[in-house]
Amino acid sequence: MNDLRDALIRAKRGDELSFAILYRAVQPGLLRYLRALVADDAEDVAADTWLQIARDIGGFHGGGDALRCWIATVGRHRAMDHLRRMRRRPVSVAVADGETPSAEDAADRALTSVGTDAALAMITALPRDQAEAVLLRVVMGLDAPAAGRVLGKRAGAVRTAAYRGLRRLADHLTHSDTPVTWTLPLDTGGTPARSTTLKDIG
Amino acid sequence: MNPSHRYGLDRAVAEQLLAGRPAWPSTADPRLLGLLAAAAAPARKAELAGEGAVVDAFRCHHPSPAVFPEPLPLPRSRLAGPLPVRLAAAATLGVAGVGVAAFAGTLPGPGPVYETPGSPHPPETSSVTPRRKPAPSLLDLCTAWLAQPPGERNSTSAFAALATAAGGADRVNAYCTSLAGVPSAPGPESPAVAPAGPGNTGRTAGGSGRD
Known part of the structure; x- marks a missing residue:
């Protein structure tokens, strides 16, 4: 950029x-x-x-x-x-069911949020070529040709892999009990002073 | 239903999401927008924990650039880029009737999420506060400059170099308090032009301006 x-x-x-x-x-x-x-x-x-x-x-x-x-x-x-x-293969992290908070009622459910780690875990659980394509695009901010250079693939192959990855994610979201909202997580490891600041911002 | 258009997600829409430029409103599942925004959320403090070691290594390879040849850029830092903001905005506003509005309240804005506790800094100067030891020469210059009586600071030989490094004479105070790790209180940007109003004698005013 x-x-x-x-x-x-x-x-x-x-x-x-x-x-x-x-x-x-x-x-x-x-x-x-x-x-x-x-x-x-x-x-x-x-x-x-x-x-x-x-x-x-x-x-x-x-x-x-x-x-x-x-x-x-x-x-x-x-x-x-x-x-x-x-001497091992790349990780494949399964999405833990426990990462989806259980809502107590419908009202609370709409406000249930899941953060960055759970989102990344879902992407990582994709087939590896799809996961890498999605992450290089979305998280590293690369365009398809650049992601292709990283992966040693053509841009079209990266687009296809990322597209399939997104469809699989959408499919997972539709058929799972995943909550509606996702939170951009503010640093939970922050100091009390920082928490105050964040509240002020929010 | 055509599988390629399930979830309102054809290739064109997918490309928009991947590029961080979702249509407005997007046909994509808002949960997917939210998931991508969460994945690309701004930095968390723990993710930057290795900065000190990395900058130390950088210093080893690039020894002692005593004074920057041009004004220090100090651009606003967009840690994960504008992508999460755009995705979140689309997730929040692009789809009606879904509880993604909760998103909006958690958005930190385009700036960084983390901040060094206890060292506030003027936002117009920089959103980046040096958290690790700066180049000794600049730190030394700042320390010396800050130690001068306010009325005499800007005649010191260090001032020109610091003004260059800070990107302007009026930024030297903020730059040095930030570098030296001195908590800067709201006050005049430049002690040299601090008004000596009623009950605000020069020496005292400058003293409070640099704490």
């Missing part, structure tokens, strides 16, 4: 504040994507990814979109290396 362009230019010159801006912009999506590949090891793989980005960003050429594509590519390679070392 173009919003990263200025920070990228300055980070390449060695400005660490700008590098921190890039980290904050891209890391959440990277972590959520990697979690679909390596589950609880996603933090470690993401850290390895950023070490490489920090080392090589001076020689990087491209804008904000290309940066996201590059970071996703590095992250995916790191995840695959990690899986090879661990």
Whole structure:
């Protein structure tokens, strides 16, 4: 995205504040994507990814979109290396029934919410090519050609996989007891002071 | 029913959702919109826990850029991009009669969700508060600048460099209080032009302006 362009230019010159801006912009999506590949090891793989980005960003050429594509590519390679070392296959996380809160009555039910982790778990439970396509598009913010570059596929194949993924998600939502609303989760690990601020915002 | 149009989801609609630009209103299931918005929600604090180590590593590879060659950008940080906001807006407003309106009350807006507790900062300056140790040279300059009597600050040699780094002379105070981790109270942006009104003598006013 173009919003990263200025920070990228300055980070390449060695400005660490700008590098921190890039980290904050891209890391959440990277972590959520990697979690679909390596589950609880996603933090470690993401850290390895950023070490490489920090080392090589001076020689990087491209804008904000290309940066996201590059970071996703590095992250995916790191995840695959990690899986090879661990000699296991990418994770497939089943959606736990318990993640859907049970509503006490119809009125409460309309306000029941499920957050980011449950949403990601549902996407991760898709067949892997669909999960990766959806996550790279929705969470990493890549377009279809860029996601294709990350995955080594054509853009059309990524579109098809993501489309099938969305249909499967819609099917799951329709036939499951999933609540109507989803909440954009505010950080539940925040301090009391922060909670107050959020209430003020809300 | 044609399977490809079940759930109001054909390829064109799917592409809109994936690109974060759902139609208004969207034919897609609002629950799906909500799910995607939740998946792309802004950063949670725990997701950024590794920032210090990553920036330390960056510093090792890019030693001591003492003063930024151009004004520091400090753009508004959109951690997960505008996607969740757009999806959420569509989920909230695009479909009537479904309880997705609860969504709206939880939306934090386009800015970041997290914030460093105890260090408020002027929103017009930046939505990014440096949370880890900044470059020593700039921190040192800020510390020295903040230690000066308010009336003399802007004649110091550090001021020009700090004004460059902060993106303007009127941003130096906010920049330095943010860098130095000093909780900044609402007050004049620039101590040098702090009004010396009744009961507000210069020295005292400046002293309160930088705490």
